[in-house]
Amino acid sequence: MAYRGQGQKVQKVMVQPIVSFTRSRIQVWLYEQVNMRLEGCIIGFDEYMNLVLDDAEEVHMKTKNRKPLGRIMLKGDNITLLQSVSN
Numbered sequence: 001m002a003y004r005g006q007g008q009k010v011q012k013v014m015v016q017p018i019v020s021f022t023r024s025r026i027q028v029w030l031y032e033q034v035n036m037r038l039e040g041c042i043i044g045f046d047e048y049m050n051l052v053l054d055d056a057e058e059v060h061m062k063t064k065n066r067k068p069l070g071r072i073m074l075k076g077d078n079i080t081l082l083q084s085v086s087n
Contacts, residue, residue: 018045018082025085028040029083035062038055040057041054052071053074
């Protein structure tokens with residue numbers, strides 16, 4: 001515990017890395033799905049890395065076809081990597 005002047009205690013809190021991705025468009029690499037990825041905006045997550053994605057799209061890497069999915073919940077077990085998408 002750190003102290004700030006006048007005897008006030010300041011508690012340091014560790015920020016989860018996934019917080020930096022919230023509200024920005026990301027690409028999700030899926031476990032054992034090399035030809036398909038998901039894109040969307042993270043609007044929620046939990047301690048198991050289950051994600052709620054808004055404006056989600058299924059992206060086929062070979063054909064570049066996109067299929068709109070809307071708002072989805074993705075189970076954390078399926079996630080291999082999260083990557084920011086530049087607009």
